[in-house]
Amino acid sequence: MSDEKNHIVPYRVYAFVLAALVVLTLLSIAITGYDLGKYTVAGALIFAVVKSFLVLTYFMHLKYDKPYIKIMVGFVFAILVVTIVVTFLDYLYR
Amino acid sequence: MEKVTHAPHDHYDAEASKIGMWLFIFTELLLFGILFVIYSVYRYLNHDAFHLAAADLDTFTGAVNTLILLVSSMTIAMSVTALQKKNKPLTLSLNGITFVIGVVFLVNKYFEWGAKFDHGIFPGSATLAETLSQGEILFFGLYFIMTGLHALHIIIGLVFIAVVMWKVAKGKVHAERSALLENSGLYWHLVDIIWIFLFPLFYLIV
Numbered sequence: 001m002s003d004e005k006n007h008i009v010p011y012r013v014y015a016f017v018l019a020a021l022v023v024l025t026l027l028s029i030a031i032t033g034y035d036l037g038k039y040t041v042a043g044a045l046i047f048a049v050v051k052s053f054l055v056l057t058y059f060m061h062l063k064y065d066k067p068y069i070k071i072m073v074g075f076v077f078a079i080l081v082v083t084i085v086v087t088f089l090d091y092l093y094r
Numbered sequence: 095m096e097k098v099t100h101a102p103h104d105h106y107d108a109e110a111s112k113i114g115m116w117l118f119i120f121t122e123l124l125l126f127g128i129l130f131v132i133y134s135v136y137r138y139l140n141h142d143a144f145h146l147a148a149a150d151l152d153t154f155t156g157a158v159n160t161l162i163l164l165v166s167s168m169t170i171a172m173s174v175t176a177l178q179k180k181n182k183p184l185t186l187s188l189n190g191i192t193f194v195i196g197v198v199f200l201v202n203k204y205f206e207w208g209a210k211f212d213h214g215i216f217p218g219s220a221t222l223a224e225t226l227s228q229g230e231i232l233f234f235g236l237y238f239i240m241t242g243l244h245a246l247h248i249i250i251g252l253v254f255i256a257v258v259m260w261k262v263a264k265g266k267v268h269a270e271r272s273a274l275l276e277n278s279g280l281y282w283h284l285v286d287i288i289w290i291f292l293f294p295l296f297y298l299i300v
Contacts, residue, residue: 008175009171009174009175011172011175014168014172014175018164018165018167018168021164022161025157025160025161025164025293028294028298029157032298032300040299044295044299045291047294048290048291052290052291055167055286055290056283058171059168059171059279059283059286060284061276065112069112069113069116072116072120073120076120079124080123083128084134087131087134088134088135088138091135
């Protein structure tokens with residue numbers, strides 16, 4: 001599948017992805033309605049991460065792209081995560 | 095140096111175009127990423143004030159705008175399929191739908207910001223400085239900067255989509271030369287992803 005030069009994604013794939021995204025959005029609104037204390041932020045962010053993963057994989061075509069593009073994208077997100085972790089290590093232990 | 099023998103219109107490399115767009119998207123991710131880091135640190139330092147200030151934002155408007163962007167992301171993704179299937183009218187209509195709902199997003203944003211302005215909440219306002227705590231001022235500062243920068247990206251995305259539509263209509267972007275449409279799609283999805291994080295951080299977590 002991924003070795004095809006010009007992979008045409010069927011319309012229904014996009015429709016399914018949209019349905020999943022809408023369900024995840026509604027779930028994230030529902031779940032933050034409960035008082036989860038300190039887990040509210042984590043809960044909401046997990047939904048956001050899953051949603052952006054779907055957008056990157058299907059809408060942004062990464063599923064059908066060559067591995068090196070996936071690696072580049074993964075690397076940039078890893079840099080972001082490292083930046084956030086290092087910043088918080090600083091603030092939590094200063 | 096060797097003489098270039100290609101005619102100008104032969105300079106088409108779909109893969110290079112895609113890499114170029116992704117490299118640009120990486121710079122955008124780092125730009126917004128740093129703003130998210132600033133937000134996280136200030137939230138950590140001013141937990142209660144952020145809690146209080148976020149309650150002022152209308153979750154419903156935020157949710158509607160989230161759905162709007164998700165639908166518009168799907169329509170622009172579908173327009174690439176339509177172009178590859180050589181269906182020009184459908185490509186144009188799907189891009190047109192994306193454009194129109196992108197404008198609806200901005201209209202929502204206009205009313206949302208307008209309501210805040212009416213309550214005297216805008217950067218540098220007297221109400222902000224006199225009645226709110228330091229943490230709340232920080233929250234609204236970040237709110238205006240981050241959603242404002244995002245709205246600016248929506249406007250740029252709309253211009254990008256309009257240009258691509260014009261080129262599709264003119265036949266300059268077609269099934270064998272679809273990189274520009276795919277890149278406008280990538281840009282629009284990036285704007286969508288940023289909103290996917292802005293929405294919970296500003297509207298949901300209260």
